[in-house]
Amino acid sequence: MTGVYLIHFAPAYKHAKHYLGYAEDIDARLQAHRDGHGARLTQVAVAHGCELILARVWPAGDRTLERQLKNRKGTPRLCPVCGRKHAQLHLYMDTALDFTLQDVDELAF
Ligand SMILES: [Zn+2]
Numbered sequence: 001m002t003g004v005y006l007i008h009f010a011p012a013y014k015h016a017k018h019y020l021g022y023a024e025d026i027d028a029r030l031q032a033h034r035d036g037h038g039a040r041l042t043q044v045a046v047a048h049g050c051e052l053i054l055a056r057v058w059p060a061g062d063r064t065l066e067r068q069l070k071n072r073k074g075t076p077r078l079c080p081v082c083g084r085k086h087a088q089l090h091l092y093m094d095t096a097l098d099f100t101l102q103d104v105d106e107l108a109f
Pocket residue numbers: 008009017018055076079080081082083
């Protein structure tokens with residue numbers, strides 16, 4: 001598949017959490033990244049034990065889109081993996097609040 005892709009590092013490598021790139025064959029390129037033959041950043045991330053997760057693909061994306069997304073500097077906001085973490089945190093907080101209210105009810109009766 002040709003397009004622009006976003007790789008999420010788990011865990012983050014120093015201050016780097018993502019790599020955004022363009023490839024004519026994303027599957028092959030992702031494999032190259034994971035094998036340590038990709039970009040310098042993904043190479044050192046893999047060497048430090050980070051898992052490279054393909055977080056998002058823009059199938060019609062080209063080098064112009066790649067450049068536009070990189071210039072935006074808001075890569076975490078583009079990443080569904082990071083977004084899901086925030087969603088889980090909110091879910092956890094809601095659940096914790098429910099338990100607290102139930103405890104109060106039981107004590108009151
Ligand atoms: Zn992410």
